[in-house]
Amino acid sequence: MPELPEVETVRRGLVPVIQGQRIEHVQVNRPDLRWPFPKGMAKRLSQQTITLLRRRSKYLLADLSGGETFLIHLGMSGRVLISGEHLGTFVTNHPRKQNHDHVVLDFSNGARLTYNDPRRFGAMDIFETVKESQNKHLHHLGPEPLSNEFNALYFTNVAKSRKSSIKNVLLDQRIVAGLGNIYVCESLYRTGISPKKKACDISRERLGKLVPNIRTVLEKAITAGGSSLRDFRHADGELGYFQHSFAVYGREGKPCPTPDCDSDIARMVQSGRSSFYCPKCQK
DNA sequence: ATGGGGGCCTGCCGGC
DNA sequence: TGCCGGCAGGCCCCCA
Numbered sequence: 583m584p585e586l587p588e589v590e591t592v593r594r595g596l597v598p599v600i601q602g603q604r605i606e607h608v609q610v611n612r613p614d615l616r617w618p619f620p621k622g623m624a625k626r627l628s629q630q631t632i633t634l635l636r637r638r639s640k641y642l643l644a645d646l647s648g649g650e651t652f653l654i655h656l657g658m659s660g661r662v663l664i665s666g667e668h669l670g671t672f673v674t675n676h677p678r679k680q681n682h683d684h685v686v687l688d689f690s691n692g693a694r695l696t697y698n699d700p701r702r703f704g705a706m707d708i709f710e711t712v713k714e715s716q717n718k719h720l721h722h723l724g725p726e727p728l729s730n731e732f733n734a735l736y737f738t739n740v741a742k743s744r745k746s747s748i749k750n751v752l753l754d755q756r757i758v759a760g761l762g763n764i765y766v767c768e769s770l771y772r773t774g775i776s777p778k779k780k781a782c783d784i785s786r787e788r789l790g791k792l793v794p795n796i797r798t799v800l801e802k803a804i805t806a807g808g809s810s811l812r813d814f815r816h817a818d819g820e821l822g823y824f825q826h827s828f829a830v831y832g833r834e835g836k837p838c839p840t841p842d843c844d845s846d847i848a849r850m851v852q853s854g855r856s857s858f859y860c861p862k863c864q865k
Numbered sequence: 866a867t868g869g870g871g872g873c874c875t876g877c878c879g880g881c
Numbered sequence: 882t883g884c885c886g887g888c889a890g891g892c893c894c895c896c897a
Contacts, residue, residue: 585890616873616892640891658890659875682875701874703891746868755892762890809890831890853869856888 584656586640586727586760587803591822592662593637599664599693600644604631607688615684615699616657620708627652627687627708639723639759643714651711653719657703666693723759727796732758734790741781741789748784749777749852752796761796764809764831767858769796771830776864777857778850802827830858838863 584592608624620626630646637643644652654662665676666689676694685697685706697704709717725731737758744751751757752766761769770777772795775788803809808822825832829839834849838860845862 588890655891657874657892699874700876701889701891703874705892744867750868753891764890854871855891 585762585765587800588808589637589640589642590804591808593635593642597635600632600689601635604690605687606690609686611684615702615704617705619706626650638720645711649711650708653707655705657699659701660699660704663696664693722756724757727758727760727800734793737793738786738789744781747778747852748775748781749857751781763855765799767831768799768829771859771864774863777852777859833858
């Protein structure tokens with residue numbers, strides 16, 4: 583899925599279009615994604631104004647004027663498309679309904695938001711805004727990787743007691759919330775740490791370097807407008823560019839980009855997921 | 866208690 | 882050309 587930079591890119595694309603707008607019509611084409619939609623979802627969204635569109639980890643959070651918050655998760659293959667005429671920044675006509683268009687929201691300014699998700703690993707939920715910290719999707723999440731809360735002191739303290747691989751520690755959303763497979767691979771490469779190294783076996787110095795490297799990778803990806811892989815698109819349908827900047831992800835067998843390194847990028851499977859790394863640069 | 870693996874879904878791509 | 886296996890950005894759940 584879209585990891586943090588892709589979700590943030592979607593959020594930034596949606597803000598000028600739907601923030602402050604009222605939802606005038608809701609179309610729900612099936613009862614669930616990964617889980618059943620919340621009770622009365624269409625009715626609870628109808629006639630609500632989106633007062634603020636936020637992001638927490640990989641979740642989009644739309645605060646509604648009535649005191650509830652609409653949560654959207656894109657899973658692996660979810661995307662949102664915006665269409666509408668006379669809107670300046672986006673001028674496409676509403677497209678004909680596509681396969682896997684599961685939820686369609688029409689706004690007071692004529693904008694239409696279509697949620698499309700072939701694999702249906704995504705999720706939607708609605709909760710009382712003041713009870714956000716109790717929401718089942720959010721309550722266990724660790725700090726945002728771009729916040730000051732995620733710093734070298736915090737991370738070294740958490741990591742020193744973890745016997746699992748650094749790869750799996752970084753993917754654990756309770757430890758830091760928003761990283762996924764791509765940006766973990768890229769951050770570990772930048773820091774020269776092997777994905778299979780046990781977190782507790784890595785020195786404070788190296789763990790400390792990982793923190794700013796994670797920030798840098800995420801920030802560069804956000805600046806580039808996210809990564810467009812198989813099915814990610816910006817909210818307005820444009821493609822992101824960060825995938826052209828991957829050093830290791832998806833580059834098995836290609837030369838390591840480190841100057842003077844003559845190794846090829848390798849792939850291994852950890853916890854059922856591919857890790858891409860340079861066997862020479864990452865120890 | 867922690868970590869590893871399976872499962873949820875569909876689509877796409879490469880090999881035979 | 883057609884079929885089949887492998888693989889995909891996430892995350893929950895079960896088992897050891």
